[in-house]
Amino acid sequence: MLSKDKKILIVGLGLIGGSYAQALKRQGYEVGAVTRSQDTIVYALGQGLIDRGTTVPTADFVGAYDIVVFALYPHIFLQWIADYQQFIKPGALLTDVTGVKCSVVYEVQKALRPDLEFVGAHPMAGREVYGVRNANCEIFKGANYIVTPTDSNTEEAIRVIEQLGETLGFARLSRLSPEKHDEMIGFLSQLTHCIAVALMTCKNVEHMSAYTGDSFRDLTRIAKINDEMWSELFLLNRDELLSQIDQFSGKLEELRSAIASGDTDSLRQLMRLSTERRTFFDK
Amino acid sequence: MLSKDKKILIVGLGLIGGSYAQALKRQGYEVGAVTRSQDTIVYALGQGLIDRGTTVPTADFVGAYDIVVFALYPHIFLQWIADYQQFIKPGALLTDVTGVKCSVVYEVQKALRPDLEFVGAHPMAGREVYGVRNANCEIFKGANYIVTPTDSNTEEAIRVIEQLGETLGFARLSRLSPEKHDEMIGFLSQLTHCIAVALMTCKNVEHMSAYTGDSFRDLTRIAKINDEMWSELFLLNRDELLSQIDQFSGKLEELRSAIASGDTDSLRQLMRLSTERRTFFDK
Numbered sequence: 001m002l003s004k005d006k007k008i009l010i011v012g013l014g015l016i017g018g019s020y021a022q023a024l025k026r027q028g029y030e031v032g033a034v035t036r037s038q039d040t041i042v043y044a045l046g047q048g049l050i051d052r053g054t055t056v057p058t059a060d061f062v063g064a065y066d067i068v069v070f071a072l073y074p075h076i077f078l079q080w081i082a083d084y085q086q087f088i089k090p091g092a093l094l095t096d097v098t099g100v101k102c103s104v105v106y107e108v109q110k111a112l113r114p115d116l117e118f119v120g121a122h123p124m125a126g127r128e129v130y131g132v133r134n135a136n137c138e139i140f141k142g143a144n145y146i147v148t149p150t151d152s153n154t155e156e157a158i159r160v161i162e163q164l165g166e167t168l169g170f171a172r173l174s175r176l177s178p179e180k181h182d183e184m185i186g187f188l189s190q191l192t193h194c195i196a197v198a199l200m201t202c203k204n205v206e207h208m209s210a211y212t213g214d215s216f217r218d219l220t221r222i223a224k225i226n227d228e229m230w231s232e233l234f235l236l237n238r239d240e241l242l243s244q245i246d247q248f249s250g251k252l253e254e255l256r257s258a259i260a261s262g263d264t265d266s267l268r269q270l271m272r273l274s275t276e277r278r279t280f281f282d283k
Numbered sequence: 284m285l286s287k288d289k290k291i292l293i294v295g296l297g298l299i300g301g302s303y304a305q306a307l308k309r310q311g312y313e314v315g316a317v318t319r320s321q322d323t324i325v326y327a328l329g330q331g332l333i334d335r336g337t338t339v340p341t342a343d344f345v346g347a348y349d350i351v352v353f354a355l356y357p358h359i360f361l362q363w364i365a366d367y368q369q370f371i372k373p374g375a376l377l378t379d380v381t382g383v384k385c386s387v388v389y390e391v392q393k394a395l396r397p398d399l400e401f402v403g404a405h406p407m408a409g410r411e412v413y414g415v416r417n418a419n420c421e422i423f424k425g426a427n428y429i430v431t432p433t434d435s436n437t438e439e440a441i442r443v444i445e446q447l448g449e450t451l452g453f454a455r456l457s458r459l460s461p462e463k464h465d466e467m468i469g470f471l472s473q474l475t476h477c478i479a480v481a482l483m484t485c486k487n488v489e490h491m492s493a494y495t496g497d498s499f500r501d502l503t504r505i506a507k508i509n510d511e512m513w514s515e516l517f518l519l520n521r522d523e524l525l526s527q528i529d530q531f532s533g534k535l536e537e538l539r540s541a542i543a544s545g546d547t548d549s550l551r552q553l554m555r556l557s558t559e560r561r562t563f564f565d566k
Contacts, residue, residue, distance in 0.1 A: 124494065124495075124496040125496070126496070143496070144493060144494055144495065144496065146494060172493055174493050174494065176494070184491060184494050185494075187486060187488075187491075188491060188494060188495055188496065188498070188499045189496055189498055189499070191482075192482070192498040192499050192501075192502045193498065194535065194538055194539075194542075195478060195482065195502060195535065196498075196502070196557070197538060197553055197554055197557040198531060198534040198535040198537075198538050199474075199475070199478065199531060199534075200556075200557040200560050200561055201534055201553055201556050201557050201560065202530045202531045202533065202534035202535075203470060203527075203530055205470075205560060205563070206560065206563050208467060208470075208471060209563050209564050210427060210455055210457050211407065211427055211429060211457065211459070211467050211468075211471060212407075212427065212471055212564060213407040213408070213409070213426070213427065213471065213472055215471070215472055215475040215476065215479075215504075215505045216471045216472070216475050216564070217564055218475075218501045218502065218504055218505065219475045219478060219479070219501065219502050219505075220561055220564060221498075221501055221561075222498045222501065222502075223557045223558065223560070223561040224557070224558045224561045224562070225554045225557060225558055226554075227550070227551040227554035227555050227558070228551070230554060231547050231550040231551050231554065234542050234550065235542065235545055235547065235550075238542055238543070238545070241542060242539065242542060242543055244486075245535065245538075245539050245542075246539075247485045247486055248481060248482060248485045249532065249535060249536075249539075250485065251481040251482075251484055251485035252477065252478065252481040252485075252528065252532065253532075254481075255477055255480060255481050255528075256477075256525065256528050256529075256532075259477075259517050259518065259521055259524060259525060259528075260521070260525055262518055262521070264514050264518065267510070267514040267517065267518075268510040268511070268514050270480055270484055271480055271508045271510035271513060271514065272510050273483075273484050274479070274480040274483040274484050274506040274507070274508060275506065275507045275508055275510070277483050277484065277488060277489065277506070278483055278503055278504075278506040278507045279507070280488070280489050280492050281492050281495060281499070281500055281503060
């Protein structure tokens, strides 16, 4: 059970880590933070996002927390575990916010002390801006939260991480295997970002904004992209993402052929299927 | 000059025609309509969108108007001109709302009586719903309106059609040649609809809505598509659209190669260019 006496440590106070801290503080939890810059800590203390913070992980500081949330880039997360897991309180529960799972969850679980348990989670919320100064737990409202347990997880720990998602204010919780998660995210999130980037860069369009309707704006909103984070996430889910790109490209080629040959029937059939399927995603 | 004593006829009272009528009536113009169904006329009269309407174009009815706006599918528009242009008032000014221009503007101008003048226009506003019952002139607020004159147009007539765009409430007016318009629209609007349809149909996704973030919703909003209208528009702009699809596919393939070969530098470079360009389209 997730109860208010659990102390929660956020490692990495960026947009998501900061928004976690804000939501948890509002719910009455004691929240600490380990993050790279002293500026971030000063800001987060001033805004009441955290109770304590440090840039230097120590046994005293880290060892005080029952739950540790990692909101770091994947490679930094893995390195942090290697360097500092000896400071974590015995029996503590760990979770994360990483956008890819297979290449992270199994690595962390393999590297972890046997008395610690790590349950992966992916809060499906984000913005085109980053950093703690943009933290805002309202982004969790109406959003999805996916927990990605493996065979090595206990039902009790999984429940606590699900309760964490509820506490943060997510609208819908679900469980997926790391593999299923990465397939889903490869399609729903990574492929869409690839499409947006390709659309935004395939043509010199600076002069076109006077002629732009909503459709181009919609399709390129996510073309504003954190290149450091997303390039890492893409490469950590490489095979899945390549296969999703190929599936999309194949369908676009089919549509192209129908246009090239003036095949109105095939075109309209694709559009009707598209229209029908889109209704499942109306909010 | 567009003045309040000009009587305006809308031919085709759908989403756009109905929204034109609403905006013009609110501005105090006398508005008539020719449309296919009596139901539409009854509804439009009841809502105060028009002053008079008919399903049967006659010399008496059509001949009473100074400006005629065609809000029809392209092939119906061309047929209407052939069948009924003899009813139009001598010296009247014609315009349209068609989403492609080269294949429409020159045809109409060629077929037209010498005393009539046609200036093409494209109001870049739309919704995923259609029909007069969804008419709402608020969709013009903040939107772009493109006038596409040719060498055969007079400056005076072009100005009137621009004033019409202002009167309707569009935020930004511009002039483009039909050729430049079709290139622009092939990229900004038709390519984006092709992408949305391909993305929505390339995978069985009905069960995925629980895991969907905003990006997939954004990229597929326009996947709900009027198949009759869009298939016609695609085929009327075929060569341009095919070339835009190829340009996009080429860039997506470049991105795919960078992912496949783990080329982080190229990936990040594309993402930075994408981020930089997208800022030009912030509203």
